[in-house]
Amino acid sequence: MKLQKELQRADVSDAARSRIALALPVLKGILLALQRDRVSRLGGYEKITLADLAREYREGSGDCGICFEYAVHDSLLAKDPNIHALLSNVLNDFCTIKSGAESILFGAEKSGGISLIDTSDSLLNDDSRILSGKVGQPTKLKKQWDTIKKALRDTKARDRLPTSIKGLWKADLFLGNSSEGKWVGSTLKLNKSDFQGAAGLRLGIYPETKKGESPSRDDKNNLILCPLPYDANFMEVFYSSFFAVKQFLLADAKVPRPVALPNSADRFLAQQFEDRREFTVLEIIEYMYPLGQPDLTTESVIGASSGDASVPLDAVAPVPRSAA
Known part of the structure; x- marks a missing residue:
């Protein structure tokens, strides 16, 4: 299994910017979760637009279902003091x-x-x-x-x-x-x-x-x-960003109907992405990065295939800081 971790480094300080900061790695995780043959058919990761990603998205891609289990496991491996x-x-x-x-x-x-x-x-x-x-x-x-x-x-x-x-x-x-x-x-x-x-x-x-x-x-x-103990605010914003990205992709890379995405901060995020739907995902991640909350997370990829770019991701896992 290959996992992309998002390790919290700072407190959540701004609703809109923190959503962008957490939604971008979710997008990257979903992109890297695509099967290799579908990536090749589209010309490689660097050619895949946000609209392409919406057409290729499958339920479960970049899923974060094991995040809490991994967060605890990772804390024990690292001997987190708390x-x-x-x-x-x-x-x-x-x-x-x-x-x-x-x-x-x-x-x-x-x-x-x-x-x-x-x-x-x-x-x-x-x-x-x-x-x-x-x-x-x-x-x-x-x-x-x-x-x-x-x-x-x-x-x-x-x-x-x-x-x-x-x-x-x-x-x-x-x-x-x-x-x-x-x-x-x-x-x-x-x-x-x-x-x-x-x-x-x-x-x-x-x-x-x-x-x-x-x-x-x-x-x-x-x-x-x-x-x-854990940072509930960070996890809440991560899940909100994750589900906003999911609803956005299911809506063909457009702002979903209000019933699917009622929160105004989530809809703002979706609008930012829709405005860029014809650009490549990697370009969007690069150029939207300065819009997100700086240094909210640190990314790392772990697992037996962590060094093999041809192996798709299985999950994106937020790892919150334990409470002091």
Whole structure:
């Protein structure tokens, strides 16, 4: 999988300029998500106009569906001082995992492709176990790993999982520590009320709804709820920009009807793009860049094919700064 990350560097300070700053990388992500044969047919990326992109756009191109999962995973890989410390403390206090949080990104496999960053081989060994919060000997995770992955798309594979981890295929991340060989299945939701328990899931991670929320037990779903601090304003503007670009492309690179795009700031953004619909996407990105909020994000491309320009992007992921 190949992912374009947009890492927040500054606070959102201007509604119109921040939308432009975030919409341009979305456009770029959708452009680079086009299949190579369609790019060649149009003469290469540098020849594709905004009108062309609207005709070629397919649902899911440049999707940002895994952004929250990746943001948490990335924060743990980078040992973000807020996120890593918080989740390490939760694992220590609630799960007897004492050596610091590590992460295996599992949710990206739900797309049918390989995992975004395949960490499982290096972090799992034959003695690694999954802690489900149930009485009894924890299940060996590596022994069940292939079945868990198959269970994402195969109901028969779900039936082959041990009772204590029957719902573990619903996990987005596995959090734990490789030196201790202990892991917990973690589910991530943008809304705290959306959590549903499943056998094998232990952590429920969500963006905090009020500053200073503390981890707590959800006995009904057998989950430990863990609120994470993050910049909600940045995420709100990113999603607004993402959906504005999507509606604009679905409207043939023209300002959509008000019912499809009612927000005035979004319509202003769409009008800026419509005025340039016959220009190439790369030109638009270059010349509209000064109109956006300066230094709002830093872009990077990661994944096994990050250095291969011929491999299309699978997703665009906003990575907000954690709250101080």
